[in-house]
Amino acid sequence: MGLLKRKKTDFSVREEHIEANLANSIVYVRNLQKVYSSAKGSVTAVKDININVLENEFVSIVGPSGCGKSTLLRMIAGLETATDGQIVIRDRNIIGPGADRGMVFQSYTLFPWMTVGNNIKFGFKLRKMPKEQQEEIVNRYLKIIKLEKFKNSFPRELSGGMKQRVAIARALADSPEVLLMDEPFSALDPKTREDMQLLMRQIWQEEKPTVIFVTHDIEEAVFLSGKIYVLTSRPGIVKEEIPILLPYNRDLSLKDTEEFVKLRKQVNAFIEHGEI
Ligand SMILES: Nc1ncnc2c1ncn2[C@@H]1O[C@H](COP(=O)(O)OP(=O)(O)OP(=O)(O)O)[C@@H](O)[C@H]1O
Numbered sequence: 096m097g098l099l100k101r102k103k104t105d106f107s108v109r110e111e112h113i114e115a116n117l118a119n120s121i122v123y124v125r126n127l128q129k130v131y132s133s134a135k136g137s138v139t140a141v142k143d144i145n146i147n148v149l150e151n152e153f154v155s156i157v158g159p160s161g162c163g164k165s166t167l168l169r170m171i172a173g174l175e176t177a178t179d180g181q182i183v184i185r186d187r188n189i190i191g192p193g194a195d196r197g198m199v200f201q202s203y204t205l206f207p208w209m210t211v212g213n214n215i216k217f218g219f220k221l222r223k224m225p226k227e228q229q230e231e232i233v234n235r236y237l238k239i240i241k242l243e244k245f246k247n248s249f250p251r252e253l254s255g256g257m258k259q260r261v262a263i264a265r266a267l268a269d270s271p272e273v274l275l276m277d278e279p280f281s282a283l284d285p286k287t288r289e290d291m292q293l294l295m296r297q298i299w300q301e302e303k304p305t306v307i308f309v310t311h312d313i314e315e316a317v318f319l320s321g322k323i324y325v326l327t328s329r330p331g332i333v334k335e336e337i338p339i340l341l342p343y344n345r346d347l348s349l350k351d352t353e354e355f356v357k358l359r360k361q362v363n364a365f366i367e368h369g370e371i
């Protein structure tokens with residue numbers, strides 16, 4: 096039984112594509128390049144990336160394997176340094192990690208010795224927050240991810256999907272300006288993955304986090320996003336920026352509609368296949 100049932104799609108409200116401009120942009124990536132150097136030689140992972148993410152926008156990055164998606168996300172997270180170019184979050188040049196960015200990885204990254212509640216609370220230590228307020232935030236996010244009963248459980252007692260829900264709650268509970276997600280659902284079975292997509296979309300509709308989401312799955316990207324960047328094969332550059340003009344309130348039945356299938360095919364046509 097899934098987390099949530101399919102409902103009839105409401106087409107009455109449409110997401111608007113807002114033209115990018117300086118005033119409402121949160122993340123600016125300009126002429127970004129990354130060259131990995133080793134004794135065997137150098138690899139240009141990304142060549143000249145330009146992307147623009149607006150406040151409250153859900154943006155996906157798709158492209159062939161090895162085109163530099165994780166490298167791009169890790170540079171925005173400040174976990175990797177750029178060889179050239181610029182990353183600006185609001186008016187700050189990014190030169191390292193910071194609490195303004197939250198990250199959710201593909202693999203499960205919870206602290207195994209901490210309970211679910213303490214995992215979600217982890218970032219609060221840096222913020223000197225009253226205990227009562229901490230509990231309030233933890234409880235709110237446990238409710239959002241539908242794991243209220245697991246507050247005192249340990250990660251080993253959770254399924255993969257449950258662990259990723261806690262990882263998302265932990266990242267969101269820190270109120271980052273940008274949530275960075277690198278294939279967060281790719282280790283899950285197809286049914287759990289769809290449940291997670293629906294939950295993620297509902298979280299976005301309710302909380303409006305600004306999200307940069309990396310995925311291989313075009314259907315997932317179209318379902319979740321307001322905008323998709325397609326990268327070329329390595330070295331990655333932006334091949335296409337595609338606005339996703341689908342209803343604001345989305346559920347899984349949207350995937351069966353003509354306009355969804357059309358968009359999925361449109362994005363897929365830009366992906367360079369045959370590259371592994
Ligand atoms: N630490 C590193 N040292 C050297 N080369 C690296 C390193 N990390 C990534 N690369 C290379 O950079 C390129 C881009 O890798 P990256 O992991 O960013 O691709 P990706 O688009 O995320 O791929 P996938 O879809 O398979 O996850 C690849 O050719 C990879 O081999």
Ligand SMILES: [Mg+2]
Pocket residue numbers: 164165166
């Ligand atoms: Mg990757």
